[in-house]
Amino acid sequence: MKTAPIVPARVDFSGAIPSAPDFGDAYHAPSGAFVQARQVFLGGNGLPERWAGQRRFVVLETGFGLGNNFLATWAAWRDDPARCGRLVFLSIEKHPLTRPDLERAHAATPEPALARQLLDAWPALTPNLHTLDFEDGRVRLMLAFGDAHAWLPELVASVDAFFLDGFAPAKNPDLWDEAVLRQVGRLAAPGATAATWSVARSVRDGLTAAGFEVEKRPGIGGKWQNTVARFTPRHRPPVPPGRTAIAPDTQDVLIIGAGLAGASCARVLTREGLRVTVLEGGATTAPQASGNPGGLFHGTLHAEDGPHARFSRAAALATERELRRVEPALPWLQWGLLRVERDPQALASMQSLLARSGLPADYVQALSVESASAKAGLAVSQPAWFFPGGGAVSPPALVTAWLEDAARSDGFQLRLNTPVDRLRRDEAEGRWSALNAAGDIIATADAVVLCGGIGSDPLASPWAAGARWPWVAQRGQLSVMPQDLAPPTLALPVAGLGYALSLPDGALCFGASTDGGDMDPALRASDHAQNLDRVRALLSSATMPDTLPLVGRVGWRSLVPDRLPIVGALPAGVPERRAEQARFWPRQPGLMVMGALASRGITWATLCAELVAAQLTGAPWPVETSLADAVDPARFAARERRAPE
CATH class of the missing domain: 3.50.50.60 (FAD/NAD(P)-binding domain)
Structure with a gap:
């Protein structure tokens, strides 16, 4: 999947209803966002009755917008004693709101507690599928930031109810075309339903072609009619085993x-x-390697944004959310990580790459030597990438x-x-x-x-x-300089060719060597020396003793x-x-x-x-x-x- 930088939504709050000047349309009906959500989308899909007693119920929405449909669905689930075990709400948004705009949009929400949780969990605006859990994981919001045409073919889900919501077909035709509605049919579970406020002929014909039986129902907020549909395909192509x-x-x-x-x-x-x-x-x-005293976590970025960069970014964002959840149970966790470049003149190219990628500052920043050194609390040798959601933690x-x-x-x-x-x-x-x-x-x-x-x-x-x-099993030896040797103290972990981090007891942990196929568990002075050379290259101001620290640990990583x-x-x-x-x-x-x-x-x-x-x-x-x-x-x-x- 080819990604593109995420362009945040422009929202006009000057009128009675928030609107999108780029599309010339309002975000919801004059009767109110929650009224529209309950009558058009929940009611049109037979909710909450249809999820009663189910282990899992999946909703897919084609335009997240301000998030009111999600909040209304969450509120209905919360208030329903016969609710499903887990509610999964999957939504696509090409132009998500910034956090300040989202907060403004929900200033007068009828569900302030739920809106606050959504705001607190609002992810970085990166082209990823962001998974946000609420209610101890029983309510899951999966936000796909990017174009629906790119995302829908990439999703694997069995969807029970579709909220077809976007700006009007005449204002935003891309979200209502045949390709989008065909993917709605592909993702539909047996007996799935769909609902939308639009009664445009092209929308009804597209749903029919995708295997839905379509009908009109009385509308709300000045609209005569809305559209509801039930999935009744004549034939479904086989799904690949994978x-x-x-x-x-x-x-x-x-x-x-x-x-x-x-x-x-x-x-x-x-x-x-x-x-x-x-x-x-x-x-x-x-x-x-899971037993090491400290380990790093962080994302990455590459000019091509290929599978490795995209997977690592998605994983890093998921890890950040998980570590914030589990943080109270951890004795030690450091936030923020620097990844040092090898070229002392790399800052200009780093800034250019960052601008092309469109990745936001709450995911990654390009820092000069001076700024990186200020973050680290010690002078680093080269410009560095700063990952605010990265850091270090005790793996055990x-x-x-x-x-x-x-x-x-x-x-x-x-x-x-x-x-x-x-x-x-x-x-x-x-x-x-x-x-x-x-x-x-x-x-x-x-x-x-x-x-x-x-x-x-x-x-x-x-x-x-x-x-x-x-x-293969790759042998790795890390080195630890105990506190009594007066090691330098880092404010946050630093990585590059090797890494270094300060442990809670004041020791400096650094390394790690890499030896493919070597199963020797004994510590080696040569590996300690290599680790020392690498940490000296990372931290130009660090005073490292010539006496080798003979404290360390050997472990094995599996890799392909x-x-x-x-x-x-x-x-x-x-x-x-x-x-x-x-x-x-x-x-x-x-x-x-x-x-x-x-x-x-x-x-x-x-x-x-x-x-x-x-x-x-x-x-x-x-x-x-x-x-x-x-x-x-x-x-x-x-x-x-x-x-x-």
Whole structure:
């Protein structure tokens, strides 16, 4: 998906109703935004009655605007004793409001408490799918910032109700054309409904062509009629295996591995109401690189804004939201991160790239050496990118917080010292079993998520069709300069070729070395020396002693050559057609992997776990399909099929 800078909405507040001068139209009817929402969109879709007793109900809105339809729907859900278990509201907006304009738009809202929560959660205006959770995750707002023509084909969701809301077709025809309405039909769940205040013939014909049965109903606010529709298609094309829910009826899940990947999956899957058992072969949680005393999280940017940059940005934004939620449970968390460039003359090119990208200052800033040094509290060597939502945290503490979250749910178990030797599938019962080396069953479940890094390979290989995953275990040694050596103190973490951060006890943590395929657990003086050289290059003013600090830690990261994680269901066989595309590969029912998090475990874990949960249960996916394809476990086999003979 090609992204474009987000241009905020221009809102005219001078009249009785907020309007958009760029479209020559008002944001809602004269009768009031909430009246319109309740009568046209909620009433036109048979809500709240239709969501009664459902585990999940999904709404898709084609224009978020001021957010009144979402707030009215949330209020109706809150006030309904028969409400669904989870309400997911997916909305697209090409020109979102800035936070100050959004606050002004809701100054006199009939739901001030809900509006305040929306304002507090309002995301950076980046071209991403932003997932905002409310009501302890029972109400989810998914905001896709960008053009509907680009976003709708990229969404995976089974939508129960459509709010077709945008400026009038005559004022904003792009949001009502055949391509948009065709995607509405593609995303519709069986029995889905749609409602809009527009009765334009082109809109009604477009809905009919998309498989809806359309009728007019009495309107409100001076309009004679509105349009309602029900999805009654004659034929639906088959959905590729890689786009369907892997095990939507799952009740219990085994997670193998208790590092960042396993803990994040445990938190997300228990939130979905599933019973979760985490099996860890070691004596403690957070093994390998997840056990480091400090770790970084931050986004990135590139001129092309390709899959790696877009995935890392989406993941960083998700991680920032999650860490703000869990922050009270963490003993230590630093906000803000500097990523130092290598070229001392890079500032002009950095500023040019930032201007072209359109990324806002609350996501990333380009800083001079002087400004970066002021942020760091020490002189840095080069200009730097500043990520306000990045920072540093203790990975073991984060793992503990996520597992404690999961433990608040019924049916959660954490079993240490429980290595898994292999998996077995009972086709008759549709269940997976984890076995030990003696062949005894350790535990069974409807689904399994492999979260043990490269240690998952022996468990995955017998079940994964196609090319083997080209992942490796990369040895990394970090160095710690204890407080008694009087290390320099950083106000926030600094990264570049290597990284450095000050720990709560005053020690300086820095590194880390990278040695592919080396399994030696012993600390090395040569690696300490390399880490010292790198920190000296980052911090030009830092006085580092010549005596090597022989304190440190060795761990292993799993990674693959394309520098993206492996997330999703394992391919079960080679497709007869289109094997060069990952989404067409059949999948093992209920067997998933989340791995190859490399050195970005903290940054990637939250988004990857959300994707696992969505693919497993059938919830709307938290990323666009082009990014899901980029991390798909079947991508390696698909690439092999595309390779020239």
